[in-house]
Amino acid sequence: MARVLIVEARFYTHLNDMLLEGARAAIEQAGHSHETITVPGALELPGAIGLAAESGRYDAYVAIGVVIRGETYHFEIVAGESARGLMALSMDGLAIGNGILTTEDEAQALTRAKPTEKDKGGEAAKAALAMLALRERFA
Ligand SMILES: Nc1c(NC[C@H](O)[C@H](O)[C@H](O)CO)[nH]c(=O)[nH]c1=O
């Protein structure tokens, strides 16, 4: 049984709850255990996963968050840098699923967050588990 850490940027509570539901269901259906920690925003996700990885307690990580375009260039920073940070951690060998939605509006985010629709939380959890399986295969 793998130990999966879900790291959630709690910026849009109602959307996060749906992403979390999907991620937890996917991990449980695969027979693994999970814990969840919360950070303020998507920019904190890579740093939090990096800190958690140093503990050696977890086998895989799922990053959950929602970034919705506003009026300024801030969207590009938050969306791009959070993904870049996760990618850097992946290249260091961590098994990570990226469940950060980056959308134009709330309607796009809602469709993607709902477990009964695009289920991006579940998709990210499955990606993390797939990367863990690959790591074990090449160990
Ligand atoms: N605008 C969004 C943010 N912004 C906050 C940053 O992620 C960060 O917490 C802040 O700059 C302090 O370091 N975060 C989201 O998750 N979603 C957004 O739409």
Ligand SMILES: CC(=O)[C@@H](O)COP(=O)(O)O
């Ligand atoms: C991530 C964003 O773009 C957003 O939340 C910030 O909005 P704004 O650009 O209107 O300050």
